[in-house]
Amino acid sequence: MSSTASAKAGAPSDPISRQGTAPDAVPARRVIAFFAMVFGMFMAILDIQIVSASLAEIQAGLSASADEIAWVQTAYLIAEVIMIPLSGFLARMLSTRIVFTLAAGGFTAASALCATATSIDQMIVYRALQGFIGGAMIPSVFAAAFTIFPPSRRAVVSPMIGLVATLAPTIGPTVGGYLSDALSWHWLFLVNVPFGILVTIAAWNLIDFDKPNLKLFSHFDWFGLAGLAAFLGALEYVLEEGPRNDWFDDSAIAILGIVSVVGAVLFFWRAFTAKEPIVDLSAFTDRNFAFGSLFSFIMGVGLYGLTYLYPVYLSRIRGYDALMIGETMFVSGLAMFLTAPLSGILSGRVDARVLMGTGFAAFALGTWMMSGLTQDWDFYELLVPQILRGFGLMMAMVPINNISLGSLPPDKLKGASGLYNLTRNLGGAVGLAVINTMITDRTTLHYQRLAEHVSWGRPVVDERMAQMSAQLSANGIDGQTGAIAQMVSLVNRQAAVMAFADIFVVLTGLFVGLCLLTLVLRKPPKAGASAEAH
Structure with missing residues (x-):
């Protein structure tokens, strides 16, 4: 060999x-x-x-x-x-x-x-x-x-x-x-x-x-080098950008995914021949x-x-x-x-x-x-x-x-x-x-689950919303709108922690x-x- x-x-x-x-x-x-x-x-x-x-x-x-x-x-x-x-x-x-x-x-x-x-x-x-x-x-x-x-x-x-x-x-x-x-x-x-x-x-x-x-x-x-560059370079791009762009729903990631596969085939063929x-x-x-x-x-x-x-x-x-x-x-x-x-x-x-x-x-x-x-x-x-x-x-x-x-x-x-x-x-x-x-x-999953439990009519939620609304109103801010925004932020943060x-x-x-x-x-x-x- x-x-x-x-x-x-x-x-x-x-x-x-x-x-x-x-x-x-x-x-x-x-x-x-x-x-x-x-x-x-x-x-x-x-x-x-x-x-x-x-x-x-x-x-x-x-x-x-x-x-x-x-x-x-x-x-x-x-x-x-x-x-x-x-x-x-x-x-x-x-x-x-x-x-x-x-x-x-x-x-x-x-x-x-x-x-x-x-x-x-x-x-x-x-x-x-x-x-x-x-x-x-x-x-x-x-x-x-x-x-x-x-x-x-x-x-x-x-x-x-x-x-x-x-x-x-x-x-x-x-x-x-x-x-x-x-x-x-x-x-x-x-x-x-x-x-x-x-x-x-x-x-x-x-x-x-x-x-x-x-x-x-x-x-x-040189063909092996081209295959190596296409295989690993495109793969690194897919792995880096995939989570931010819905993976293969993004056209650039889909194309580079194909480039990576083709490059891998070329690289391994040259590696063995x-x-x-x-x-x-x-x-x-x-x-x-x-x-x-x-x-x-x-x-x-x-x-x-x-x-x-x-x-x-x-x-x-x-x-x-x-x-x-x-x-x-x-x-x-x-x-x-x-x-x-x-x-x-x-x-x-x-x-x-x-x-x-x-x-x-x-x-x-x-x-x-x-x-x-x-x-x-x-x-x-x-x-x-x-x-x-x-x-x-x-x-x-x-x-x-x-x-x-x-x-x-x-x-x-x-x-x-x-x-x-x-x-x-x-x-x-x-x-x-x-x-x-x-x-x-x-x-996203935890947010949806938490949101199901943070709904109007629940005593704990209504009490918490009333407290936040009162605090914001005392500072001259639209209490109800501000309280909803704060609650969304709290649920988002808890979902991220989970x-x-x-x-x-x-x-x-x-x-x-x-x-x-x-x-x-x-x-x-x-x-x-x-x-x-x-």
Whole structure:
């Protein structure tokens, strides 16, 4: 198969491959290079969510409509989801050094352009560039971690990349809220520039653990790339815009749904027939990688779903501004940060299935507690569920990373890393689409049910309406009309809260199912076992 050919072609130029198993002593140069790469990945993942709490400020600054401002997020996600699987082939062809340097430099330049945007059209183009170019940094770090470091060092490395992958999107609204409140929305992007320059310089001068294989360019599969772009780009659009536009009742979504299906057919055909497929799917023949990718997909649902759901509740129901939302959400990030060392220590001593089960159970317990949500819940009511969420994500993420990528041969790591990260992002996209649809549908359902009980002639309702009418009349307002409007608002808010509670119940069931799924996994190799022993 093509993957075998590429492995042979890449073998002479890959020092790690020639050495077999990497020695325990990792050169300081490579350690520093890895830290620079991790920071670059942190910036790229952070920018997925950093604007989420500040879209209103950007909308006002660019005089954009509500529909247009949503594309600040959508453009970034569509572009990034195309680059993530493509990055594996590019890294094999050009080397990690060149790909990461170009990605870091391009991401930095695109960030500066976003800060200078004077119209919504410019911002959308610059955000697409930022997402596409920066997307190459994310899988490169995962591949580098399992290439540079021997299994004996992964108890330190795995928690680090797991922490960045989960912490960055979680604290994105917090960072964005502080920057836009203290400075302006421009600093959501300008903050990347000095750090991006340093990462670019470090990547060019320090990354040295693989060599390019330029012969692959002659086999570049342009049809496969077109299929990949159509499949994932259109799919991301459908998932992002579907909940807002009645799904396939909207002609644009219906057309792009067809484009996605056609693109998928073209992409998978080329993946199995091209001499050098643009994305090597053979890693899925490894059972651990296949299950790990499934877990990563579900983790994406939980990670991005709750990072979205908490701010929506705090904004719509509690009336919090961006800064207050950020301060409330900081709890999960702190829990992740404190759990990362514990997860790393336990990963070398405890069965990975036990760690995953513990993490999934903690997450499920947190979402189950949230199923009792009311419109009065505040920071302290959300405290324990957020701690459980952060703890659960970190306890599960580290063993999932190790199971998915830790036993793959070096020639598979670059492509597999892109696929693994793609599953997490797609999980987030699917999760957000389902959550948004459930918010709309369940709010409507609960409103109709509540409205049946809020009718004239019921003593409780008549008494409440009379109180509201009297209060409004005392302030010189049409009492009856104002009371009806207030009652409608109260019922709407209660219906929305009940819809949020329903979503937390569904998420609980999803993660309880993951707990059960860990029971059917084979016992994974110990962290100290070599990849070749697998």
